[in-house]
Amino acid sequence: MEAVMSKGEVAYYPVGSLADFPLHLGKVVKLGSGGTEIAIFRLDERTLYALENRTGHQKGGPLAEGLVSGEYVYCPLRDCKISLVTGEVQLPDTGQVETFPLCLEGDVVLVGIEQNG
Amino acid sequence: MAGLHDTREKLILIGNGMAGVNAIEQVLKLAPDKYQITVIGKEPHPNYNRIQLSYLLEGSKTFEEIILNDYSWYEQHGITLLTGIKATHIDTESRRVQLSDGTSSDYDKLIIATGSNPFMLPIPGIHKEGIVSFRDLQDCERMTSAAREWKKAAVIGGGLLGLEAAKGLLKLGMEVTVVHLFPDLMERQLDPVASSMLQAELEAQGIRFLLNKKTTAIDGETRVDRLQFEDGSSLETDFLVMAVGILPEATLARDCGIETARGIIVDDFMQTSAPDVYAVGECNQHRGICYGLVAPLFEQGAVLAKHLCGLPVEPYQGTIVSTKLKISGVDVFSAGEFQDAPELDVIRMQDHWKKTYKKVLLRENRIVGCVLFGDMTDSAQLSKWVKVHEPMTQDIHEQLVGSKHIDDADPLSFVAAMPSDEIVCGCNGVTKGMIMHAITNNGLRTVDEIKSSTGASRSCGGCKPMVEQILTLALGDKYEGSHSAVESLCGCTTHSREDVIAAIRDKRLTYVREVMNVMGWQNPEGCTKCRPAINYYIGMVWPDAFQDEKDSRFVNERLHANIQKDGTYSVVPRMYGGVTTPEQLRKIADVADKFEVKMVKVTGGQRLDLLGVKKEDLPRVWEDLGMPSGYAYAKAIRTVKTCVGSTFCRFGTQDSLSMGILLEKKFERLWMPAKFKMAVNGCPRNCAEPAFKDFGIIGNDGGWEIYVGGNGGIKLRAADLLCKVKTDEELIELAGAFIQFYRETGKYGERTSEWVERLGLPAIVSEIVENKARREELMASIERALQGLYDPWGEVVESEELQHRLYEHIQMT
Ligand SMILES: Cc1cc2nc3c(=O)[nH]c(=O)nc-3n(C[C@H](O)[C@H](O)[C@H](O)COP(=O)(O)OP(=O)(O)OC[C@H]3O[C@@H](n4cnc5c(N)ncnc54)[C@H](O)[C@@H]3O)c2cc1C
Numbered sequence: 001m002e003a004v005m006s007k008g009e010v011a012y013y014p015v016g017s018l019a020d021f022p023l024h025l026g027k028v029v030k031l032g033s034g035g036t037e038i039a040i041f042r043l044d045e046r047t048l049y050a051l052e053n054r055t056g057h058q059k060g061g062p063l064a065e066g067l068v069s070g071e072y073v074y075c076p077l078r079d080c081k082i083s084l085v086t087g088e089v090q091l092p093d094t095g096q097v098e099t100f101p102l103c104l105e106g107d108v109v110l111v112g113i114e115q116n117g
Numbered sequence: 118m119a120g121l122h123d124t125r126e127k128l129i130l131i132g133n134g135m136a137g138v139n140a141i142e143q144v145l146k147l148a149p150d151k152y153q154i155t156v157i158g159k160e161p162h163p164n165y166n167r168i169q170l171s172y173l174l175e176g177s178k179t180f181e182e183i184i185l186n187d188y189s190w191y192e193q194h195g196i197t198l199l200t201g202i203k204a205t206h207i208d209t210e211s212r213r214v215q216l217s218d219g220t221s222s223d224y225d226k227l228i229i230a231t232g233s234n235p236f237m238l239p240i241p242g243i244h245k246e247g248i249v250s251f252r253d254l255q256d257c258e259r260m261t262s263a264a265r266e267w268k269k270a271a272v273i274g275g276g277l278l279g280l281e282a283a284k285g286l287l288k289l290g291m292e293v294t295v296v297h298l299f300p301d302l303m304e305r306q307l308d309p310v311a312s313s314m315l316q317a318e319l320e321a322q323g324i325r326f327l328l329n330k331k332t333t334a335i336d337g338e339t340r341v342d343r344l345q346f347e348d349g350s351s352l353e354t355d356f357l358v359m360a361v362g363i364l365p366e367a368t369l370a371r372d373c374g375i376e377t378a379r380g381i382i383v384d385d386f387m388q389t390s391a392p393d394v395y396a397v398g399e400c401n402q403h404r405g406i407c408y409g410l411v412a413p414l415f416e417q418g419a420v421l422a423k424h425l426c427g428l429p430v431e432p433y434q435g436t437i438v439s440t441k442l443k444i445s446g447v448d449v450f451s452a453g454e455f456q457d458a459p460e461l462d463v464i465r466m467q468d469h470w471k472k473t474y475k476k477v478l479l480r481e482n483r484i485v486g487c488v489l490f491g492d493m494t495d496s497a498q499l500s501k502w503v504k505v506h507e508p509m510t511q512d513i514h515e516q517l518v519g520s521k522h523i524d525d526a527d528p529l530s531f532v533a534a535m536p537s538d539e540i541v542c543g544c545n546g547v548t549k550g551m552i553m554h555a556i557t558n559n560g561l562r563t564v565d566e567i568k569s570s571t572g573a574s575r576s577c578g579g580c581k582p583m584v585e586q587i588l589t590l591a592l593g594d595k596y597e598g599s600h601s602a603v604e605s606l607c608g609c610t611t612h613s614r615e616d617v618i619a620a621i622r623d624k625r626l627t628y629v630r631e632v633m634n635v636m637g638w639q640n641p642e643g644c645t646k647c648r649p650a651i652n653y654y655i656g657m658v659w660p661d662a663f664q665d666e667k668d669s670r671f672v673n674e675r676l677h678a679n680i681q682k683d684g685t686y687s688v689v690p691r692m693y694g695g696v697t698t699p700e701q702l703r704k705i706a707d708v709a710d711k712f713e714v715k716m717v718k719v720t721g722g723q724r725l726d727l728l729g730v731k732k733e734d735l736p737r738v739w740e741d742l743g744m745p746s747g748y749a750y751a752k753a754i755r756t757v758k759t760c761v762g763s764t765f766c767r768f769g770t771q772d773s774l775s776m777g778i779l780l781e782k783k784f785e786r787l788w789m790p791a792k793f794k795m796a797v798n799g800c801p802r803n804c805a806e807p808a809f810k811d812f813g814i815i816g817n818d819g820g821w822e823i824y825v826g827g828n829g830g831i832k833l834r835a836a837d838l839l840c841k842v843k844t845d846e847e848l849i850e851l852a853g854a855f856i857q858f859y860r861e862t863g864k865y866g867e868r869t870s871e872w873v874e875r876l877g878l879p880a881i882v883s884e885i886v887e888n889k890a891r892r893e894e895l896m897a898s899i900e901r902a903l904q905g906l907y908d909p910w911g912e913v914v915e916s917e918e919l920q921h922r923l924y925e926h927i928q929m930t
Contacts, residue, residue, distance in 0.1 A: 016927050024668035028926035037926075062684040065672035067649075070642035076672040076680055079645055092510030 004110065010101060012110040015040070021048060021109065026064030026073065028053055029111070038100060038111060039064035041073060041084055049084040050111050052098040063097065125153045126225035128425070129214055131204040131369070133158025135167055136398020136414035137230025138186055143422030145194055151426060154196045155222055157214070160253055161201040163188050168411060170257050171443050174285030177879070180254065185835070193801050207373040209391040226425060229370055229381060229389070229396040233363035233409065238273065242335030248357045251282045260358065264289035267355035271295075271344055273332055274360035275302040277442060282358045283324050284444045294325040294352060296332060296344065298361075306440045306451040310467065311474050311490045318447050318472070327352065365400045365407050380407040385432030387421040397421050403435060410438050415833060439500040441493075450496045453503035454478050454486030461485070464517060477517060482509050494604040515608055532586045541587070542573035542580045549587060556591040564588065581616075607646035610638050614864050617651060621658045629655065629669045645671070650865035653752070656788055657860050660902040667923065673750035676923060677909045678735055681728065685715070686735060688727040689749035690742050691785065694759045694777035694797075695723030701744065708741045722756035722794065724749065736920050739910040746910045748786065752866075754856075755794045757781040758806065762799025762816065771816025773799035776845065780852060786906040787856065787899075790863030790872075795852075808835050811859075811869040812852060821848045825855060825881070826873030834870040837878050840886045854885040854892040857899040 003011035015029045021042040029038045029050075037053035039062070055061050055075040063082070066073040071084050080093035089095035101112035128144070130137045133156050141154060158164075164186045172178040191198040199216070206215035207227065215221045235250030237243055247267075249259045263270070264286060272283045275297030283293045295302075301312035302319075316326055331347040335357065344352045365380035376382045376390035380402030387395045387403075398414040399407065408414070413436035423430035439452030455478070457463055462479040473491035477484060477499065483506040487499045495517060507513070535541075537550035555561045555570050564584050568574050574581040588596045605611045610633075612620075617632065626632045629651045633643050643651070648669040656663040667675045678686035692701065705725055709717050715729025724747055730738055739746075748755060757780050760766065762773030777797040796807040797814045807813025809829035813836050815822045820843035827836025839855070842848050858881065863872045873881065885892050913919045 013929065015929060020921075020927060022922045025922070029929060030926055031929050061682060065676070065680065067645050067671065068668060069640075069644055069648070072642075074645045077682060092508075092512055 004105070006115070007112070009114050010112040011115050012101075012103065012112045014105075014108050015111050016109055018042075018046075018104070018107045018109060024068045026053075026066060026068070028062070028064045031113075037062075037064075040102070040109070040111070041068055043068070043071070043084070046104060048102055048104075048109060050100040050102045051082075051084065051087055052100075054097065055080065055082065055089075055095075123153050125151065127223060128152035128154045128226045128228070129222055129224040130154070130156045130228045130230060131207075131214065132228075132230035132232055132366075132398070132400070133160065133162075133164050133198070133200065134230060134232045134398065135164065135185070135411060136232070136400075136418060137228055138164040139415060140228060140230065140397050140418035140421050141196070142186075143418050144425055147422055147426040147428060149194075152226070154194070156191065156196055156198050157202055157204050157216065157222075158198070158200050159203045160255075162254060163191065163198070163200070165254070167253070168443075170251070170254065171281040171285060173254075174251075174257050174260055174282065175288040182878075189801065204369060207369065207375075207391075207394070209373060209375065209394060212393070225393065227394045228421070229394065229400060230398045231366035231369060231400045233399040234366050235359060236362040236364050237359055238332065238361055240332060240334055242337065242341070243359075245335055245337050246340040247337070247355065248335070248341055248359060250359050251278050252363075260286060261289060263356045264291050268292060269294075269354045270356045270358065271352060271354040272358040272360055273297075273344075274358075274362070275299070275326070275328070276305060276360065276362070277303060277440060279358070279360035280319065280324075281443060282360055284319075284322070286358070287323055291356070292325075293323075294327060294354070296327045296330050296346075296352065298329070298331055300329050302326070302328075303440075303442070303449070306455060306488075307449065308455050308457065308476065308488055310465075310476070311449060311451070311488045314472060314474055314490045315442075315447065315449050319444075322446065363399070363409055365402065367400055367402075370394075370396065370400075378402050385420070385434070386424045386430070387417055387433070388424075395421055395425075403433065406435060408436065408438065410440065412436055412438055437504050439496075439503070441496070448489070448491055448493045450487075450489040450493055450500075452487050452496075452500040453484075454480075455488045464514070466518065475517065479509055483507065484509060484513075492604075512608075519605070519608075519611075529586055529590050532583060532590050541583050542571075547571045547573035552584060552587050553591055556588065562588075562592065562596070606650060607644055609633075609640035609643050609647050610636065612636055614650075614654075618654050618658060621651075621655055625659070625662075627655055627659055627662045627664070629666050643669075649674075653788055653790065653865050657902075661905070674752070676732065676735065677746055677750065677913065678730070678732075679750035683729075685729045685731055687749070688730050688735070688738055688742075689720060689724050689747040690744035691747040691781075692724050692744075693781045694757055694774055696759075696774065696778065697725070704742055704744070708738055711741065712738055720749065720756075722749070723758050724756055733924055733926060736913050736924055740914045742910075744910075745785075745908040751788070752791050753789050753793065754781070754784045754787050755792050758794070758796040758810070760798050760800075760802075760804040762797075766799060768802060769799035769816075770818050771799045771821065773797040773805070773814075773816055776814070776816075776821075776848070777805075779845075780849070783849065784852070784856060784899075784903070786908070787860070787902060789856070789860060790865050791868045793856070793859075793869065809833075810836060812855060814848065819843060821845075823848070823851060823855075826869045826878075828868055828870035830868075832870065837873060839878070839882065850892060850896055851885065853899045854895040855881075857895040857902070858885055860902070861895075861898075 003013055005012045021027050021040055023042055026039045026041045038050050039053035040048055040050045042048045053062050053064050055063050061077040065076040072081050073084055074081055081090040082097055087097040087099040103110050166183045166185050169178055169183040203217040204214050205217050213221050213223050235252045249256050270286045270291040270293045272279045272295045275295050283295050287293045301309050302316055332344050333347050334345040335341050336343040341357050367377040367381045370381045371377040381389055381396040381400055383389055383396050383401045383403050387397050389396050397417045416436050417433055420430055420433040437453050442449045464477040466475045476488045478486040484502040486503055489496055535549050538548050541547055541549050551571050552573055555567055561567050567584055574584050604613055620636055629648055632651050652666050652669040672680050678688055680686055712734050714727045718726045720726045757777040759773045759777035762771055763769035764774050793811045795812045796805040796810040798805045798807050799816045801815050807815055807824055809827040813824040813827055822841045823839045824836035825839045828834040
């Protein structure tokens with residue numbers, strides 16, 4: 001996997017073209033085998049968010065299959081509501097889902113991953 | 118297995134009532150042949166639904182309709198039933214029960230389920246003629262015959278029972294006065310506010326009340342003619358119903374040395390102090406509590422049955438009860454704690470105009486009780502929360518409080534100031550003047566009348582409150598209001614299900630977002646409650662134009678598989694009627710091996726479930742299986758369970774297998790308000806458990822019996838008999854009409870068990886059994902809906918686009 005650009009500590013990797021990401025649904029991107037899973041949600045033509053594919057709930061479970069409502073996604077297993085923008089789990093539940101920066105270059109979707117060391 | 122050589126243990130039940138027979142039913146389910154069972158019942162009837170005596174009294178049901186287990190049920194299960202016979206003594210040493218007919222019976226296990234007796238006030242005159250209690254069929258018959266002969270009735274006791282008796286007598290044409298010792302009606306379930314609302318409502322219906330009245334004597338020669346009260350006043354009456362409370366019937370046990378207090382003392386497994394003697398239902402006392410409602414007895418019966426069958430079982434912990442008054446036009450409900458107390462936090466809402474009241478009580482931020490009046494929207498949810506002591510949250514609060522605020526200002530001033538030609542209903546162009554005209558010139562009195570005459574509020578329903586205000590303006594006190602406060606779809610909108618469906622129909626809305634937009638959703642993107650519901654309603658109204666919106670579906674229905682807690686899926690292929698073949702089994706085995714399925718399990722619905730399939734493997738699993746989807750993940754027609762029927766079984770009288778397969782093939786893939794399960798049995802032995810299905814069919818020699826609204830899930834409910842039919846054609850037509858009627862009138866997520874109770878069985882019967890034209894219309898609608906349905910697995914297997922969009926992930930290396 002090769003980064004095409006980097007900003008500070010964050011390197012951006014191309015994960016697909018816009019056409020790979022269905023509207024109002026989540027798509028799973030797997031980094032390496034058995035590595036982190038990222039869920040990418042596409043809200044409209046050019047608005048996408050990337051979050052760790054794991055609900056904020058301690059019992060876990062995938063997030064990508066949740067129902068998208070505006071800038072939130074409802075976790076498919078326990079119906080908790082998570083902000084796509086901040087990854088924050090909304091009250092009454094609590095928790096935090098890791099978010100990843102994302103940008104577009106033409107039709108290519110790039111996800112930023114922090115480079116540790 | 119009966120007869121001389123029966124070596125099975127003898128189980129005797131004393132008390133042929135709801136608790137005892139329910140326990141027996143549960144035993145039979147767990148171990149049909151374990152016991153040789155005898156039931157001893159004092160009443161000369163088979164077991165009936167005591168709760169519904171209130172309906173019997175007011176004439177909305179017949180005795181046949183409230184029978185729970187008819188004589189043939191006892192026969193089929195090989196139970197010896199002795200009716201009209203009382204158990205008079207129990208010898209716990211020699212394990213023998215003495216009966217009122219002079220005979221006796223030995224037992225290995227004994228269940229006492231003698232219920233309660235009505236408490237009769239020990240006051241002078243109590244033994245005069247014309248005084249009855251309200252407990253059994255005989256009491257009911259006495260009341261109906263008194264109503265034919267006499268004019269004035271008094272009911273002592275303003276609790277649930279007294280009020281239902283009063284309403285029944287009122288309907289039978291009597292003048293009814295309820296005399297109550299306390300200042301508040303139903304003071305054991307309601308707080309003073311709800312109580313006074315209830316009183317006002319019942320007064321409006323014609324019942325009179327004398328509160329704070331202690332009855333001290335009953336006057337009359339041989340028959341009651343007057344009640345005397347402590348304060349010196351009195352009341353003339355021809356007839357008296359005593360409904361001041363119940364006492365557990367524990368005398369039989371007490372006399373035989375079994376430990377009793379108020380009731381028969383039992384442990385967490387319903388065991389009394391005597392070996393192998395159990396007590397269940399209202400006659401027992403568990404952890405200090407004697408119950409007076411049915412909910413606990415089902416839970417007690419379940420524990421007892423497992424215990425008797427030697428199965429592992431959690432101890433019974435007690436039940437938090439809820440109460441609902443069964444008087445039409447009056448909705449009151451309470452659960453758990455209901456009185457304010459210093460240590461409780463209270464959320465309280467009262468709407469004097471709509472005549473609704475809602476109170477929720479919290480202890481240390483957990484929901485411990487509630488009282489509802491007028492609007493029952495939240496009753497089910499609240500009773501669940503009360504049961505588990507759900508912690509209060511922002512979301513729950515919003516749901517309870519709703520988003521609308523009631524202004525202090527006079528609500529009528531706004532409509533009063535409105536010019537006559539201003540449009541009230543934007544959907545149908547109806548002005549205030551047109552509505553006023555309909556009220557004053559055509560004498561219309563309700564929103565519904567105005568709706569059908571002018572069209573106002575027919576479509577989106579947004580103007581309904583305004584129409585109500587105009588009615589109030591025009592009619593003043595004569596406007597009776599609509600007490601059936603509407604239930605909104607969810608917190609995103611104030612529109613009800615009916616509004617939404619009307620808008621979808623009238624404005625031809627075919628997209629979820631379109632509906633939310635046109636109807637002005639406050640949360641424009643909707644939520645997990647409303648979006649799947651709207652999606653379903655659109656498909657129901659416009660089967661031809663409907664395009665399933667994947668993004669408004671829950672994951673299971675979007676992916677056509679059942680998500681598991683680890684994010685893998687389960688796959689249940691369709692096996693019509695639960696019949697499979699060696700080829701299918703081979704294929705299933707091969708698929709299980711190839712895709713390293715974690716488990717293959719036989720489901721409760723007689724199908725095979727492949728568990729632990731990865732999402733990206735789903736399309737290939739389906740392709741290899743080559744079988745259609747079993748819809749085990751969906752709010753749709755699930756399975757049709759069958760027994761082998763006359764094909765193999767020596768008891769079978771009907772070909773249940775073929776009928777099950779036929780029904781499953783005919784109705785599969787239909788989306789429903791909630792999951793919908795069927796079963797077809799070839800004889801009344803019920804091996805396929807039709808009594809717990811949404812639509813259960815029992816074959817007998819002359820044709821089929823159809824049962825509806827059964828549920829074997831969280832809330833156990835035995836199905837009600839809808840009707841009997843003679844031919845297969847009639848059966849299929851009734852199935853179609855029933856399914857379609859439920860599809861059209863069910864709320865999204867509402868199971869038939871709840872739906873049947875909401876609509877009432879008689880309404881359903883009159884719509885689909887008695888009304889041929891309507892039945893045919895429903896059948897035509899369902900045929901339309903069935904057209905163009907296809908197997909979703911096949912669709913995915915064929916479509917690379919769908920596989921790519923929904924099932925594949927992106928792999929980075
Ligand atoms: C009019 C009415 C309305 C009600 N409405 C509701 C309601 O809305 N909701 C609710 O939850 N509950 C309601 N109840 C209460 C509910 O009916 C009872 O909780 C339930 O029936 C209790 O069941 P049980 O088996 O313990 O007693 P029962 O159903 O009373 O059964 C006991 C049976 O044992 C028989 N018996 C007694 N002694 C002997 C003996 N020595 N030998 C042989 N047989 C004996 C009795 O005759 C009776 O048939 C209502 C009750 C009435 C009367």
